[in-house]
Amino acid sequence: MAIPIISSLLERLFGPPEDPHSRDDVKRRLKVVLAHDRLALDPQTLEMMRQEIIAVVSRYVEIDFDSLEFSLATDQRVTALTANLPIRRIRALGRGADEPIAPEAEASRIELASQAEIAAMDAEIAKAILRKFEAENRGGSDLTNVPLDIDRSGLDEIDDEANKVDESDEKSTESVRASASDDSLETEPAEELTPDIPDMSIPESVETIGKVGTETT
Amino acid sequence: MSRIIVMTSGKGGVGKTTCTANLGMALAKAGQRVAVVDADFGLRNLDLLLGLENRIVYTALDVLAGECRLDQALVKDKRQPNLALLPAAQNRSKESIKPEQMKRLVKALTKVYNFILIDSPAGIEMGFRNSIAAAREAIIVTTPEISAVRDADRVIGLLEANDIKAVRLVINRLRPAMVAADQMMSVKDVQSILSIPLLGVIPDDEQVIVSTNKGEPLVLENDLSRAGIAFTNVSQRLQGEKVPLMDLSIEKEGFLTRLKKLFGG
Numbered sequence: 001m002a003i004p005i006i007s008s009l010l011e012r013l014f015g016p017p018e019d020p021h022s023r024d025d026v027k028r029r030l031k032v033v034l035a036h037d038r039l040a041l042d043p044q045t046l047e048m049m050r051q052e053i054i055a056v057v058s059r060y061v062e063i064d065f066d067s068l069e070f071s072l073a074t075d076q077r078v079t080a081l082t083a084n085l086p087i088r089r090i091r092a093l094g095r096g097a098d099e100p101i102a103p104e105a106e107a108s109r110i111e112l113a114s115q116a117e118i119a120a121m122d123a124e125i126a127k128a129i130l131r132k133f134e135a136e137n138r139g140g141s142d143l144t145n146v147p148l149d150i151d152r153s154g155l156d157e158i159d160d161e162a163n164k165v166d167e168s169d170e171k172s173t174e175s176v177r178a179s180a181s182d183d184s185l186e187t188e189p190a191e192e193l194t195p196d197i198p199d200m201s202i203p204e205s206v207e208t209i210g211k212v213g214t215e216t217t
Numbered sequence: 218m219s220r221i222i223v224m225t226s227g228k229g230g231v232g233k234t235t236c237t238a239n240l241g242m243a244l245a246k247a248g249q250r251v252a253v254v255d256a257d258f259g260l261r262n263l264d265l266l267l268g269l270e271n272r273i274v275y276t277a278l279d280v281l282a283g284e285c286r287l288d289q290a291l292v293k294d295k296r297q298p299n300l301a302l303l304p305a306a307q308n309r310s311k312e313s314i315k316p317e318q319m320k321r322l323v324k325a326l327t328k329v330y331n332f333i334l335i336d337s338p339a340g341i342e343m344g345f346r347n348s349i350a351a352a353r354e355a356i357i358v359t360t361p362e363i364s365a366v367r368d369a370d371r372v373i374g375l376l377e378a379n380d381i382k383a384v385r386l387v388i389n390r391l392r393p394a395m396v397a398a399d400q401m402m403s404v405k406d407v408q409s410i411l412s413i414p415l416l417g418v419i420p421d422d423e424q425v426i427v428s429t430n431k432g433e434p435l436v437l438e439n440d441l442s443r444a445g446i447a448f449t450n451v452s453q454r455l456q457g458e459k460v461p462l463m464d465l466s467i468e469k470e471g472f473l474t475r476l477k478k479l480f481g482g
Contacts, residue, residue, distance in 0.1 A: 021400065022400050023399040023401060023403075023406070026362075027402060027410070029363060030363055030366055034367060037367065037370060038374065076412050077412045
């Protein structure tokens with residue numbers, strides 16, 4: 001009996017418990033709906049644009065698809081499209097060292113790497129080549145000859161070194177690769193690394209982009 | 218040169234007709250010669266808010282059909298001789314008149330009146346197109362609610378597309394206590410979303426309903442209500458006077474106020 005009296009007394013003194021502010025909700029909802037109204041773009045076109053933007057960006061970087069956001073915002077009667085595309089990693093280095101460099105990678109920004117980074121990249125690429133080599137041999141495929149087309153001069157020493165590491169602990173190399181590619185967000189591939197990659201076939205990512213393009217157009 | 222102003226909102230029920238009646242009356246009180254035109258064919262109400270419903274003989278359609286002269290259709294207000302109403306036809310649809318005909322009517326009115334307020338119907342169809350056909354300026358009436366603001370925004374876009382550049386905003390039915398409690402958009406919120414110049418703010422006021430019951434616009438009262446003052450202010454701003462916005466702010470009840478209330482009653 002006493003508790004309701006006390007609580008109502010408290011409420012009268014301190015005011016009712018804070019409601020969530022619907023004013024913020026209405027402003028947020030209005031901004032979104034007005035951006036769409038003002039643009040007068042039908043949802044299909046918007047979706048098409050969204051997919052094409054994702055496809056283009058995916059050519060260069062790997063996007064975190066779970067948390068990407070597309071929104072239309074409006075200010076002073078001007079509408080802006082805002083795309084928030086969280087990048088997992090740069091595609092050229094993050095290609096999983098076994099995958100070829102996409103032809104588009106050349107167009108991306110290339111910065112000078114530090115000595116330590118170059119060494120790390122060299123080691124990583126050497127390992128990748130070896131892994132690919134081994135994988136192909138395991139299958140007993142005729143394709144084993146393919147890497148031989150590439151000029152491998154000057155890489156033999158590192159190759160041997162990498163070979164040991166690879167054989168001794170497969171798991172540790174995986175983790176090294178992962179961390180190296182995380183760092184790689186700033187250090188993009190140096191151009192001269194390209195010849196080290198044996199397979200120049202069109203990568204998978206490009207194929208999916210092509211598919212998206214045809215679906216949407 | 219006469220000013221031809223359309224009162225519009227997109228959404229219905231936000232107070233277009235109330236604003237037209239009060240603004241027209243306030244302007245007439247200030248000595249302007251005012252014609253209010255009901256462009257809501259089929260659902261006319263402006264005559265009711267002005268209390269002129271029993272004096273309608275001819276409508277705008279009769280004028281266009283050549284059955285009477287324009288001055289015969291105009292209902293002159295006896296309380297305020299500067300004000301005249303051009304009634305819409307009640308038994309016809311909005312398609313019964315064309316934008317060109319509306320232009321002809323309004324053009325004729327400009328010979329005598331220096332303010333012509335056109336009360337637009339809700340929506341953005343034919344009735345709306347008729348009502349903006351002759352207008353050079355627009356007053357957007359909205360309430361601080363999501364649907365009203367959205368529709369207002371749409372109408373602002375249509376007005377711009379139809380070359381009506383002088384568009385101003387009246388925010389109707391504001392409830393300051395709700396704004397203070399962050400449960401309603403403030404004047405600033407609405408204005409920044411719509412991004413057009415603010416002409417005035419009308420607080421939510423029960424007296425509006427009382428005045429419509431009587432058919433007597435609020436601005437005619439001797440002792441003006443808060444909404445009546447706000448409408449008068451809007452009419453003064455429309456004539457170029459600098460009138461500050463009414464202070465509608467309500468302070469959040471502080472602890473001390475509550476303590477006083479609790480013990481002082």
